[in-house]
Amino acid sequence: QLQHIIAQAGMSRLINLRIDNDKQPKSVFIREVQRDVLSNQLLHVDFYQVIKGEKIAVDVPIVLVGEAPAMKEKGRMLTHGITSLSIECLPGSVPPQIEIDLSPLEEVEQAIYVRDIVLSPDITVHADPDQLLVKISEAIIKEEEVVVAAEVEEEVEAEAEAEAEAPAEGEAKKPPADS
Incomplete structure (x- = not known):
């Protein structure tokens, strides 16, 4: 039980x-x-x-609910800042969880911060109002590195060919042999 x-x-x-x-x-x-x-x-x-009538400080879990429209596009990522929120209130007013609705997140770089949470007036939040809860961002793709590596490889090959064709220092260029 x-x-x-x-x-x-x-x-x-x-x-x-x-x-x-x-x-x-x-x-x-x-x-x-x-x-x-x-x-x-x-x-x-x-x-x-707890003593009824006496405020307490407690960490309450943050639960994400709903779906962010911005996440429907490929290559998007949802960053979750904190997973619980420190609050102070009377024991009977402690919420079991704090739900964050993701449906207002319609574009990349939109975010929800602690200051955006609406709680009962008898609950005091003990967190920085600018603390990030969730944010939509573009996934970082590392294609550039592959392209750069291929370009460097081509340059090295071109330099090697040029060195092979050029005469060594101090040597005169020999005319081609007659057959």
Whole structure:
């Protein structure tokens, strides 16, 4: 049952935890989960008890939703800046995740930054407003290097041919032998 609760709640949802002899459940967040490497069985769960009415700082995962129209063109790349956002709010106001809608990204070089996120007024974001969340850019293709290498190879061959045809220093050019 605990594994199911952990899977549902993640690290950013408030859980009511009832301990055997307590009459009232405790409001907690899951801070850390330790599992056996081979069997994936739970070994230890660390909870963080919160006091209702007191703000807490927590990292909330960023989830990309929707499809960016700019990605329909070949050779485009979606760069994902950060994967979680540090916020401060009352325990009951912590969102399970922050969803970033990609549908406004219609052109190359368009981006979404922390300053573009719209959250509830009771949530304070602890991140640089200019921090990149996602950006559409052109994929870099390295065709130029191949062309340059081919040109250099042709130049080397041409120089080698010219040296082979030219007389060595100090030697006079010999007339062709008569047959």
